[in-house]
Amino acid sequence: MDALNELKKTLNIQKQEFEPQIITVTMLDSLPTYVLGEQVIRDRTKLAVIIAKLPHDPGIIIRVEDAVPVGFAVAAVQESRNAGFERVTYVPASD
Secondary structure, eight states, X not given: OHHHHHHHHHHHHHHHTOOOEEEEEEEETTEEEEEETTEEEOOHHHHHHHHHTSOSTTXXXXXXXXXXXXXXXXXHHHHHHHTTOSOXXXXXXXX
């Protein structure tokens, strides 16, 4: 029983260590682009595939820079919801 409790504690600590993923929605070479870490994504479908594999518990932040088409930014929010993220935060970027 003690081993089970220790395992639960360890798993709970590891779960709390995750931080939200941040998708930056920006214009790159005059094209709307999603940036996730080092990944540059220009396609909504590809974004959906990538974020579906991320841990959902910490949530996801959609950071949107100026000049990005509204529909492109909203697509990131929608695909995050479709992927199962309960915590989706939209943040307008400020310079």
